[in-house]
Amino acid sequence: MQLVLFNGSPRGKTSNTKVLLNQFEKGFKAGGGEVTSTNYLLRQKHLTEQVAAFKSADVIFLAFPLYVFSVPGIVKQFIEAIGEFDGCGKKIFFLIQSGFPEACQSDSAKKQMENLAKRWKMENLGVIVKPGAEGVRLMPAIMTKKLFKQLNALGIQLAKNGKLNEENLKNIATPYRHSKSRITIYRLLQKTGLSNLYWNMSLKKNKAYERRFDAPYF
Ligand SMILES: Cc1cc2nc3c(=O)[nH]c(=O)nc-3n(C[C@H](O)[C@H](O)[C@H](O)COP(=O)(O)O)c2cc1C
Incomplete structure (x- = not known):
């Protein structure tokens, strides 16, 4: 083929x-x-x-x-x-x-x-x-x-x-949706800031960190 x-x-x-x-x-x-x-x-x-x-x-x-x-x-x-x-x-x-x-x-x-x-x-x-x-x-x-x-x-x-x-x-194609227990783990992780580490790094690298909550269409 x-x-x-x-x-x-x-x-x-x-x-x-x-x-x-x-x-x-x-x-x-x-x-x-x-x-x-x-x-x-x-x-x-x-x-x-x-x-x-x-x-x-x-x-x-x-x-x-x-x-x-x-x-x-x-x-x-x-x-x-x-x-x-x-x-x-x-x-x-x-x-x-x-x-x-x-x-x-x-x-x-x-x-x-x-x-x-x-x-x-x-x-x-x-x-x-x-x-x-x-x-x-x-x-x-x-x-x-x-x-x-x-x-x-x-x-x-x-x-x-x-x-x-x-x-x-x-x-x-898994997970299709997260289980409730996994969502609880993510919520806890979010409080530590760890779950945002990668994205924040990328935002800072692109000088966009200060504007991360911008919502131009609202
Ligand atoms: C403008 C933009 C919009 C995106 N929208 C979504 C989205 O709706 N849902 C999602 O799961 N990921 C979204 N992503 C994340 C990309 O799908 C993901 O980072 C992907 O792995 C990038 O692949 P690439 O390196 O081949 O371009 C978005 C990324 C960008 C830059």
Whole structure:
């Protein structure tokens, strides 16, 4: 099987999306599959070529981070540039990875992708949903070992059987919602300030810490 990848992260090559795609790709190649091209939607100057690559591919993997319960702007632009398309006989599948730790955050984007596949008349092989992925590109190997193994397995299965294993898709998309006991733990953690450590670091780095409660639309 030959696969064309689309990375919809505005972070491009330094993205969590890329880290996850790499792991999938590793399994896919080990299973005998071939990735013919990887397209970074961040490179907007290449939009015309990217649309052409999409339309001529037989199997497409569109991966992106969740942005405000939906797709980043560059992905929306790409989808609109494809426009009405008859992809009958072609296959597509998706990866939606998000910062918030519950998979339910991606429900509406998942539905959007399912509708899109129908609209393009393409066979939808599935939607990989991975919550809590913001730190993936920075995490030590021990913390990503299980996830990477799951992605490798999905890649191998696709190359060998032409399908994404349903059980594996379910296991990656966990937790769907936090249990009450976990929510209690998070509330306690919040009081220590530990749960905000990473985000505060990022806000300070971008000189936005003092403006963290800005709410421009209210
Ligand atoms: C503008 C913006 C909006 C975001 N919206 C959401 C969101 O609605 N839900 C969520 O869980 N994560 C959200 N995130 C977090 C990203 O999905 C998360 O950090 C992701 O891992 C980034 O992936 P990347 O490195 O591939 O770009 C948002 C991030 C940004 C910058």
